[in-house]
Amino acid sequence: VREMGKDKDKYLGLLGEAIYNFNRRPGLWLEGTVGLHPDFIVKAHLLSPETDAKNMLDWGINFSPWMKPWSDLYKESRMLDEPDILVFADPEWLHPDFPNGLVIIDEAQNCIAILGLRYFGERKKGTLTLAWTIGVRQNMVACHGGIKKIGNKPPIAVFGLSGSGKSSITNSLDHEGTLKKNEKVTVIHDDAFLIDLENNFTIALEPSLFDKTDAVTFDDPIIKYFYSAQNVGTTILPDGKRKIVCEDIRNDNGRCIKSRGMFNHADFCERPGKVIWLQKDTSLPPICKINSVS
Known part of the structure; x- marks a missing residue:
């Protein structure tokens, strides 16, 4: 206004x-x-x-x-x-x-x-x-991104545009097998949070996740965690049961609202100590490690 x-x-x-x-x-x-x-x-x-x-x-x-x-x-x-x-x-x-x-x-x-x-x-x-x-x-920092904890290390915040992979990284439980057995992953949220600068903690805003379904197959076990879906199809099986059809077969941009109960999660954590910034252009190398902010 x-x-x-x-x-x-x-x-x-x-x-x-x-x-x-x-x-x-x-x-x-x-x-x-x-x-x-x-x-x-x-x-x-x-x-x-x-x-x-x-x-x-x-x-x-x-x-x-x-x-x-x-x-x-x-x-x-x-x-x-x-x-x-x-x-x-x-x-x-x-x-x-x-x-x-x-x-x-x-x-x-x-x-x-x-x-x-x-x-x-x-x-x-x-x-x-x-x-x-x-x-x-x-006096909080508004963040459109994901945040998670790995073991006792400081939380990691993941930022990027839609489709850049921030949800995939945030919600990954083992990072393609690169984590040690004692490095337990705790997901706070993959889309929206606030960082309280005065009290040193991070707050999730939503109890559920809103994700794409283009990679969800017909019998994918993850479907049991879906609360709702959009832009997807349904089919009737011979026994009369209805099943969801994803993989963007019926429409583009298939989506679902699903439970965070599919993995270890929490509603808040301390402020992030590391940041991952995902981008699709070539202005920076694929992997950059910044040692100093000066």
Whole structure:
């Protein structure tokens, strides 16, 4: 909102009209929380038409739903001087000036409107954008990446663009057999976290993982950890059972929300002591080790 400049009235007019038209249709309201440490748990709300129920279900699974024990954890957490996060999403919104949709963010009031966009990822990243911003105001570092611990060594943070391999590295339990038997891997999260600079710890924001399914085969044992899936197919077996079909056969960008229960995990750890930066260009050699920041 603060960057709209002279077009502010135009965008706020579009937003007002979108909310007016939404009020004329049946809608759903879902509550949840973002953050997995008692020092940082923020309440969040998602408001959408009932035709967007699948995305709302996935949002409730991806974050912590407003039910016990998570609602009790929120009530016992540190009080933050911040409004709740409010996400308004209407995938049916149309406007000739914005054929690919429109997103309006008021980071001061922790509100976001996601208009004309159908993908769950916009709801997830929109919610995280506001949670990250709240964290920054609490003197935290907002991080889009993965973080893990190997044995008793300092945590490792992994950064990179989508498809660069940060989830694969973060979620690997043995790094292709290069770890020693006593080097136990603990995954905090592979996508979003905050680093508390004052108290020296790192906080995961989501209890679940949101990953691609292009490498998931028909009988892959990992499927038992899936909560939900998107952009995938299903088939009916001769016995009448339905099975998920991944490998991007039906659609590109197949995705799933899955449990961190597939490996040893924790909700928080100390601040990272090492950083891996993944990139696809050739401006740096494939492997660089920086010994000094000076």
